[in-house]
Amino acid sequence: MNQAEIHEFLVQFFYKRQATIEYNEQGILRVKLTEELDKRLMNRPFYWQYVKKIGHQGEPMTVTFISDENKKDEKGEWIHYGSPRLEQLFQIILEEGKYTELYENNPSQDRQPLHPWFVCNLLVRYQGAYTHDEMVSVGVYLINGTMRFKMMDEILDQSFSTIIPDLCYKIPPIISTKRAVLMINEEIKERIEMKSAAFAEQSNKLYEKEIKMTEQLFQQREDDDGELLKENIEKQIYDRLYPKVHLKLVNCGLFYLSETQSKNMMSIS
Amino acid sequence: MNIVIHDEDLHSLDQDLKQYPTSDWETFKQAYTVSQMKMNSKDSLTCMQYLPDLELMSHQLDAVQKVLHQMHGRAILADEVGLGKTIEAGVILKELMVKNLVKKVLILVPSSLIRQWEIELQQRFYIPAKAKHRSFPWHAYDVVVSSIDLAKKEPHASEILDQEYDMLIIDEAHRLKNPKTRNYQFVKQIKSTYCLLLTATPIQNKIDEIYYLMSIVRPGLLGDKQSFKRTVRTERQDDSQAIQTLVKQSMIRNRRAETTNEWTKRDIETIRVDFTKEEMEFYNTLESLNVNHSFTSLTLQREICSSREACYETIRHSEWKDEFKNELMTQIEQLPHHSKALKTVEFVKSLNEKCIIFTEYKSTQIYLQWLLHQNGIFSVTFNGKFRKSKKDWMVQLFKNKAQVLIATDAGGEGLNLQFCNHMIHYDLPWNPMKLEQRIGRIHRFGQTKDVNIYYMVLNNTIDERVLNLLYDKLDLFKDVIGELDQILSQLGINSLEQEIEDIVKESRSEKEASIKVDHLFSVISDSEVERNIANESS
Structure with a gap:
């Protein structure tokens, strides 16, 4: 993320979380937070404890974020890649985006089944003589156990929603997620041991x-x-x-894919 | 195969699934890309993208890379003074934190530098460092800054030794050269995965000192004590460089002369002032005084060149007869405003930029502040007696509001004022090292502009003599100035200032004084050369 992209990121972030955007020009964003965001970001637990105790609603803060180098002198909080504030926002995203259950959006008018996939994104960290990270994205077809890697890359441009689209129905999984996790673990370990000889x-x-x-x-x-x-x-x-390898879970979830998409996933593994 | 795979995350996954709320596709994708952004790849410095305002000099970048990738996070940082060891340590710490290798950090520094480290880590590196305070225990914060003197005392010592730190940083680590001291014993027992020792003088007197420092950083690198001593002995005979080669495996030492960085320029200007007739007459009276006391007419002459107040105070506290005292004091009272002070105020006005004024005397400091105020210039004072919080406040005021900071030397150590690039030496210190320390406040790492130095000199007075005698010769030993302290103590000279004062007093002519000063300086620079040779061969 570069400095110019931060403004747009902030707008999206706060808009999505129902904060009121009071002022918005490239590089300057003034938002009135929601109570929830205020509690997460502004670090004033005593204030909230106090107003609640005396039976008041409480007033979330209004904050101005500056992300344009040329407008640094304006009154507000300077925010850049690496600043603690941006880090806080990232943390919120990482927490909120830990788990999901999604259904592929499908324009078709016919009644059709959706196939269950378990998708798991892991950060693999090699640590010893040097530190090196790799992202591993695995999908497991919960009907027959087919496993495919680089899963996220394949579905990144697809459209999904949290509610099942009209005329679609889920095919119930045969393999439990617990079992899928075990399979992933085994497979990844095998791959790591194969490719890490030099590092080890x-x-x-x-x-x-x-x-x-x-x-x-x-x-x-x-x-x-x-x-x-x-x-x-x-x-x-x-x-x-x-030599150590840490498998760190980024996020995971159940994805229900259309028949064509599901077949597609299985053919190119 | 010898490799450990930690898969705890995956084991706990099944129970965890239901506890998370379901996120939408956008957020899920974002979490994925944010994690990708934060990835580290082999031998890269990930943290630099988090520190857009930080520009490293090439020797600093080099040092950081070496410590991280070749020395694997345990090293002695032994750059010469002013090359930015703190910055190097900060970047190394930041990188290890960004990589999630380090969380719990203990930083031990001289107590005068605690606040500075705390601020620097917070503001420059966004590391939430916290100075140790009695209101919380050692483990309450992840990154704690304190002093060895406090830490080694009970109950702190046992509390610290119970902790398992990820990183230990010790500034001014040459204090640990003696293995018999409690400092050393204590530090050696602290448990920490990574470790940085910072010192500008890894070897002050004996080569053994490096052995003990290295025993903390990388025990066993130089063998045990006996084998180390044997190596030293054979090395002396056959001129091998075994030890130096080993030491280099875990020590970084950059020298100012070798760094390619271009320092900003230093412009020096002398501003000359004439005493008024009345002032000159009084000055001459002081010069001809025939007193035999602990302080001399020379002291009084120097003082009257600074301010009436400085001189007045000394006379008032002297043990002279009251009549004599009163007479001199009445004379002072009748003097007009000090010419040099007036000139300084005028100059500060015309400068119209932030500047620092250094004076030797507190009375002058107060007088100058008053005079500046009379002329509508806001100034703050600074001296060694201020408490830490007051010092911080004064610097803050100077940075944001005041045009002028008036400081005495005692307060100057450890101050970082690189946002200012004008410095007025209202009184000329007789000790060149003092001068260098003053200038070092603004001419240091982080200064982006050329630095302007002004000497205020009264014509036909002791000011002018010192200028001719001392300041024109400063170039002679500009290379050794950083280590002057040690050289002097080795030569058995307690106070360079005293030495020069004696020369001025005892010489019958300017020429004689000049030659004597030349001698003194050449002794000093010769001994530096010897030291360097000794250092290189060790």
Whole structure:
């Protein structure tokens, strides 16, 4: 996201969450927050506690966000990529977008079935000699267990809604999501172990070298606190250098796809 | 294969599903793209995109990359003074935090710098650092700034040693060179995954010092004590560079002379002022005074060159006979406004930009503030006796409201005033290091404009003598100024100022004084050369 895109992002963000947009020119946005947004963003729990206690409604704050470099001197909050405020908004999105159940929008007039897919987006982080992230998006067809990768890329441009479209009906899943998660876990682990040989070797080498250095250092020492010190050092070396892979869940959900789309997904895996 | 896969997220997934509300497609997609944006790739510096206002100099970027990618987050940052070690440490910390490798951080710095670190991390790096305060325990905040002196005391020490930190940063780490001290013992026991030690002088006296610093950062790199000593001995004989090569694996040392960065220019201008007839007469009276006391006529001469008030105070507190005192004091009372002060006010007016005035005397400080006020110029004062919060407030006022900051030297240390680029030396300090420290307040990393330095000098007085004697020769040792302190203590010189004062007092002619000062300076710069040679070979 670059600086010029931030304004539009803010407009969308607040509009969507029912804040009142009071003023809007490129780079300057004044919004009156909702109570919910105020509580999340403005960090004034005592105010809300107080007004509620005395039986008042409470007045959410009005905030001006400046995202144009040339208008930085205007009165308001300067917001840029990396600023804590934007980070807060990202966090809200990440939380709200954790889970979903969606139905493909379909213009067809005929009665038709929708096929259940479980979609799971994971951040795979390699950490050891270096840190490297990869996004893995997997879909599992909950009827026969077909699995396909890069799922999000395929459906990103599709249109979905949270309510089932008229004339459509769901095909009930045969495979539980629990089972689907297990399958994904197994498959991903297998793939990671196949492709991470170089990473593991490089990290292990570094790790062994440091551990050996520590061993040598403590060889002659026999005092009591030496053991504790050595443990601390070994832990520190392990945490930094030992090859580790973390699977971090970004989000997941049930997607009901039209027959054509579902077949499409299964053919190109 | 030796690799650990953490899949806790997936294990807890099944129970979790129902607890989340269903999001719409837009938000789901956005969450996905936001996560993609935040991804790290191998050997890149992810955090720089979060810090658009921060521009790193090339040696700083280099240092950051090395510490992160080659030293894997444990290192000694030993750049020379003023090259921005704090910035380097800040970026390294930020990067590790952005990568989610570091959350709990302990930063130990000299107590005078706590506030500065706190502000710098918050404002420049958006890291929510918090200075330790007695109202909350050590684990209450993720990023805590404090001093070793506080931290090593009970009950703090045991509380800290119970924690498992992700990152430990220690500023001015040369305080840890002695392994027998409590400081050292304490720091060595702190548990932390990543670790940065910052010092401009990794080796002050003995090569052993680097051994002990390295034992904190990377224990075992230099072997155990015995083998280290053996290596040092053989190295002396066969001139090998074994230790230096090893040390370089975990230490960064940039020297000012080697950095390619172009520092902004320093323009120096001398503004000359004449005493009025009355003032000159009184000055001459002081010069001819024949007193034999702890302070000399020289002191009084320097003071009257600053302000009537400074001189008056000294005389009032002297142990002279009352009649004598009263006579001099009455004479002072009859003097007009100080010529130099008037000239300064006029100059500040014409400058019409923010400037800092340094004076040696508190009475002058008050007088100048009053005089500026009379002329409609808003100024704030600053000195060492102010409490921390008052200092912060004064700097804030200076930054936002006042045109002038009037400071005494005692208050100047650790101040960052790079938003200002004019500095007036109302009194010329007799110690070149003091001068450098003053200028360093504004001519430092972050200064974008050329820096203007002004000397206020009264013609035909001690001011002018000092200017000729000392200031024209400053170029001679501009390279050593940063480390002057250590050089002087090694030479057994306690106060350079005293040394110069003695020369001025005892010399019968200007020529003699000049030669003596030359000698003094050459001794100092020679010893720096020796030190450098010793450093290089170690």
